[in-house]
Amino acid sequence: PRLIQLLEKKGWEWFILGQDKNPYCCLHHKHERDLTNRTSLPRTLALLSLAQRLITTDSGPMHLASGVGTPVTALFGPTAKGWGFFPAGPHDMVLEDPTSCRPCSRHGGQACQHDLRCWQGITPERVMLAL
Secondary structure, eight states: OHHHHHHHHTTOOOOBOOOOSSOSSOTTSOOTTBOTTOOOHHHHHHHHHHOSOEEEESSHHHHHHHHTTOOEEEEESSSOGGGSOSOOSTTOEEEEOOOTTOOOOSSSOSOOSSTTHHHHTOOHHHHHHHO
16 A cells, blocks of 8 residues: 555556455455456456556566566565566566575465565565656
């Protein structure tokens, strides 16, 4: 929600895509911009192709956005750019912190033993600075 607040303060439009058992945004009330679990693959691709940028983790939508030419800002916590699975378009960027415990899991299956240290430096304010 803090990143959403910062985007709105700048007057930037936003929406959320993806599939999740527990949607990230607006857990207590529906929000028209939270499309979690409400888009098919063709609709997701169409929306990504219209977006000016995707902010995401190392995920399927990251690769889909790259495929339709949408610039990506990828937030890498437990995964690492060094594994080779990262967006590489001319306007793409990866935000990550070089903590000693990462990478810890190729696909995120392990529970973190270090209080999610890898995410702590990737703040909403840092994301906004990168944008």
